[in-house]
Amino acid sequence: MPFVDSAGARIFWRLDGAEASPALVLLNSIGTDLSLWDAVVPHLLPAFRLLRIDMRGHGASEAPEGDCSLAMLAADVVAAMEAARVDRAALAGVSLGGMVAMELALGWPERVAALALICTSPAMDRAAWSDRVARVRADGMAAIADLAMERFLSPAFAAQKPHLAASLRRGLLGMPARSYAGAAAAIRDMHLVDRLPALAVPTLVITGDRDVSTPWAGHGERLVAGIPGAVHHRLDCAHLAPLEAPASLATALRDFLVPPADLRQAEQSLYEAGLVNRRRVLGDAWVERSLAARTPFNAEFQAMITRTAWQEIWGRPGLDERTRRLLVVAITASLGRWEEFGLHVRSGLARGGFTRDELKEVLMQTAVYAGVPAANTAFAEAGRIIDALEAQPPS
Structure with a gap:
């Protein structure tokens, strides 16, 4: 010390x-x-x-x-x-x-x-x-x-x-x-x-x-x-x-x-810190594909998401990472954002972010608070992801 x-x-x-x-x-x-x-x-x-x-x-x-x-x-x-x-x-x-x-x-x-x-x-x-x-x-x-x-x-x-x-x-x-x-x-x-x-x-x-x-x-x-x-x-x-x-x-x-002259450097530091969180949660392969798909039209938007969502939110100490993963699953299912739902279900299960039983409990609760149709689709989407993960050869 x-x-x-x-x-x-x-x-x-x-x-x-x-x-x-x-x-x-x-x-x-x-x-x-x-x-x-x-x-x-x-x-x-x-x-x-x-x-x-x-x-x-x-x-x-x-x-x-x-x-x-x-x-x-x-x-x-x-x-x-x-x-x-x-x-x-x-x-x-x-x-x-x-x-x-x-x-x-x-x-x-x-x-x-x-x-x-x-x-x-x-x-x-x-x-x-x-x-x-x-x-x-x-x-x-x-x-x-x-x-x-x-x-x-x-x-x-x-x-x-x-x-x-x-x-x-x-x-x-x-x-x-x-x-x-x-x-x-x-x-x-x-x-x-x-x-x-x-x-x-x-x-x-x-x-x-x-x-x-x-x-x-x-x-x-x-x-x-x-x-x-x-x-x-x-x-x-x-x-x-x-x-x-x-x-x-x-x-x-x-x-x-x-100072204003240092804002760009600060933004870059936030971006790099957010990228670390993003890779940890979603995996290097997915992040590399996402970065490769950037265009001049959406590059600034992607950078903003990395600074804010992935650093300012995912980097906050108030909730553990498992809780944040399950919150995203519940919210995206409730809103019907199935592409984002699938991304976080897949990464959560594949990377040990949560268990199938925990996912099931979140979707059961989603049925009560967001409606059975939303949960019905969520169970179907999650089931397809689970089948795909089981079909993958062991690494």
Whole structure:
């Protein structure tokens, strides 16, 4: 595991992505670790080399007891960048991560290409954070867990994704109280408002419409007003945007951070990643025939399908590949798209994507929800495919 020593702390970092891609540093909020970005990473990897860091005292990073400062936390990020051989990068930070990103851009401007400040602020209520530091040091993490969870996630999202909320709470409660208090002291003591005009890099300010901790009013608006040329983008989420709106957040970051000159390269990366998924699902032989059949009329359409369907959808982590295969079978049968139905039935059975029994169950359920005629045709089409596969000599 990659660690770097920084001013008495042992900082854990992780680097993903192609060496030739532009670097993007992702910084987490107080009380979370670099896994906060897990759902966002697949959307960003085709376009960026991603450096994630556990702030001191968070996740796998270790730190001595005592108050932290934004300058100290920013120096930790610089140490990790040096260890990862990232000379210059865009920085995207959530909450405390955004505050650290601003501090780094002010103290080490040569290191920063752009800023994405997500659900963060240049100033917080000092008395409230002083109280939080004292409570945690006196009574442990349980003293502030309910308050933090109320601010982290919107009630609707927590109710819809109880497993994510439970994991987040468990991680919060398992964090050393001294580490949380030390990071909270950095929020309590920060001095950024008067220094915002000195930020001289392209800056995107992202606010969450459901964020009660750092909403647009009083927080995002101060960033936009104070940072020259800052651009504002709204998301439908609470404080932890990478958890509640990963795809929308990734889209906003890509649209802002990838210069127009690099869009073609990004499109090519998405195409190549989609082609890998397409070959895995359908097989090399079918893909080669499809590519050979391209014409000047349909080539751009085929490229778009490969980028979107095969990378953006088939490359998403939310469903396993077997589930996606069976969903396609059910949908194409319901819509009567028999050419596509046959393609996915054949590849699914031939490549071990699902079993005949699973296919049968999907078609039985299709009969109930899409109609017996659709299922009747689907069983007939699938039967012909099964017969053809059985007639093939063993390879």
